[in-house]
Amino acid sequence: MEAEPAPAAAARSGLPAAYERARETGDAELMAAAALDLPSGQRFGVHPGRVPALIHEAYAAAVTPVSRCRLASALARAWVYGGDARRATAFAEEAVALADGLDDPEVLTEALDAALVAHWGPDDFAERLALAARLADTTAHLTDPEARLTGHLWQLTTAWECLDLVAVQRQLRALDALAEESGRPRHAFFAASRRAALALVQGDTELADRLLARTRDLGALAAEPDLEAVVHDLSAARARRAGDTGALRREAAAFEEFGAAEGVPSVSAEASVLWLAAGAEGRARQVLDRLAGSDFGTVTRDVDFLLTVACLTEVAAALRREDLAADGARLLSPFAGRAVLNGGAVTFHGVVDDYLHLAGAALARPDAADSRRAAAAAYRRIGAGWWLDRLAVPAAAPAARARTVRLHPADESGWLVGDEGSAFPLPHLRGLDHLRALLGRPGIEVSALELSAAAPGRAGAVGLGAGTVVDSETAEIADRRALAAYRARLRDIDAELDDAASRADRGRADRLRPEREALLHELRAATGLGGRPRRFSSTEERARVAVRKAVVSALDRIAARDSSLAGLLRDTVRTGASCRYDPDPARPVIWLLDPPDTAGGDAPPPIV
Incomplete structure (x- = not known):
């Protein structure tokens, strides 16, 4: 594979300093070029520090529509990746408006990507589908591999959200082809990690293990900022399917520590599920209490809303916290029929109907059986054997312990x-x-x-x-x-x-x-x-x-x-x-x- 042109990890740590040097020149275009590199070192969910402030400074100083559009796109992505999607919307909308006036598909690709991340919440699904389709049309005739990667990842994510297995497989093949054509470790990293997620869904653990090892190697070679998070997510999913208590406890501890240190509710919520799966109900209860209190009213309706509420609802139902199980069911009900994902299709966490079934069974609701049937039908359709098998276990069984x-x-x-x-x-x-x-x-x-x-x-x-x-x-x-x-x-x-x-x-x-x-x-x-x-x-x-x-x-x-x-x-x-x-x-x-x-x-x- 040829060397990755994106900055390596060591170089990424010097990006703010490079921006400072560009600022000293007073050259707005040089500042813009340096600012556009800043988000490449961000890890998803981690506080962005001064990155948005530096990008905004360059954005305010921009003198050309192209620079202002690209910087608005970068600023929107920086805020979403930093866990504050609320700040991203206005910049994403401006980026699309500016890009529509330019005859530059690559700039429009960046703007549409920014609009997609800014509308990654559970309530924006219809708009996200439309934006993803427009992005696919925009990137269809581009040769730039990064633009094509962006288009394929969004189509893959929305395909998973729709539970459209044919579209999922088609986009995975497109990622394979892109990695083969470009020869870049970063593109191969995305292809391997997303194929590992599908292998885990469909129960092919041997393939998943090979792909997980490949993901580690490629991510390290590409200095991918999210490598650690992706590997932990896939490893945790692998441990759940294998019932590996030792691995579950190790992953639960890692998730809990990171979620608390970085203030990322979705990671902490995943930790509670992993503790529960490992048989450590006391630890699961502690995480649930810290995150939820008496209801889920504090959960932000962002990219991780469904994941956070679904995980906490599962734990609440298992531990007989009827108040929280009822609140989780209330919040999840409008999204029945949808998949629960971690980020950009990193891992699959079942379907909303499954969690409605768990909550309904704990509350002895008559509609729990309907949710169970809907979940089972979805799992059969995509070949999710492990998820289907767990539906066969009475949902209220954990409460008897x-x-x-x-x-x-x-x-x-x-x-x-x-x-x-x-x-x-x-x-x-x-x-x-x-x-x-x-x-x-x-x-x-x-x-x-x-x-x-x-x-x-x-x-x-x-x-x-x-x-x-x-x-x-x-x-x-x-x-x-x-x-x-x-x-x-x-x-x-x-x-x-x-x-x-x-x-x-x-x-x-x-x-x-x-x-x-x-x-x-x-x-x-x-x-x-x-x-x-x-x-x-x-x-x-x-x-x-x-x-x-x-x-x-x-x-x-x-x-x-x-x-x-x-x-x-x-x-x-x-x-x-x-x-x-x-x-x-x-x-x-x-x-x-x-x-x-x-x-x-x-x-x-x-x-x-």
Whole structure:
């Protein structure tokens, strides 16, 4: 193969310096030429640094329509590659408008490419198809291999989005021919990597392995900026199909580290799926909680929108996060029938209908079967055997696996709390003692007096603190305020239940009912005739308040590290004059309440 004319990695690092030298000359055309080289060193999704600012400086100084058009195109691509597509649209539109007035197909190719990357979101599919068709017409009679590469890659990407296997194969053959004709490692890199993606879809792992090795070699030879990302994506897909737990864990760790370091949600979302596939549900849950919180409202509707939401929906469905599964289904529904891709057809991540099926099955929705049939039909059509086989496994099966959680003293310095394999340290907190005592006696009422007296360091005494005294008048005022808060929350819950019923949102209603029952129980325990507060002894009142505050404080500390675990405990542990832990059958947990070194032959078994 002949030497690649594009800059090598070492040269790319000097591109900003080359631009600085061009700026010193004051020559606008020289600045434009140097600025146009800057995006060649960008990695997709990584923050672009000062590259857009330098390109914009040259763009503002441009004196010819051709230079201004090319710089507007480069600026649009720089922003999209840097993860900020919102800034790209205006520059891409200007580039196309300028190119339409020029009789230069190569300049128009650059402008159409910029328009395509600026309209790479899920809602612009029709416009993307039209732009890709126009780009294909523009590049059809060009001899420039880079322009032809651009045209073939966009046609390949839209063909995958349409699940048009014939068009996919035709464009792969076109990439092969381009690599053969040009002799350039960069073109061969794209041909090999995209063929590897198809081989993985169709289950030819031997071919995929050969192509993956070739992709590594060619990408290194061409100093391709996205080489590492492409290899990781293909390797992760290969590990999933092989069920290689070791490789899955290595890739999951790499994806999680990169996604967090660079702030790329799609990479982090892929990490959550890889952790789930590796059996590390605790790590998958942590990534899901960091990215989503209570919904997917923060996911940007850009090139990676479908990939990010699909991955998070799969994890949410498997971990019985009905709120997130429902939100994922809502966001994905308009795109049924579409493929989920990573970037420019780097890897195939199934079809939207598959993820709608996973969410629907977790939520027991009647339309889940329809989504499953649509996904199966799509997979049969393109020969995606692995994806078809996984549909045969009941979607709700992962939910039956119990979550293993540690909550016990670790040593003299503190406690160990969290999922097995990813537990975290916490200091000694009285609330953790209370939680541990309740978790060890599921379904049993335990008085606040007993919990407070049993907490280490209490010596049987009950109180809010040294020297604190709660008189009857203060206790009655506190009780009245608590009752008012209970009744206000009950009114809110009833309104939310009515709204859930009107929307047929069974998952939301199921989450609200336990809280309503717990509040009613508190009201019954705390009120007498006519709804008046019962009279408690000052000792009982101090115990109730002390236990509640201690548990709330402990849950807040847990939530800072694992919001899903804190949410589970808030949903299943009730405090008051009497306290109780009621396990949630939909979220089974194996509680490890004793340190490993104390769980000898006579130690009690884990609590389920």
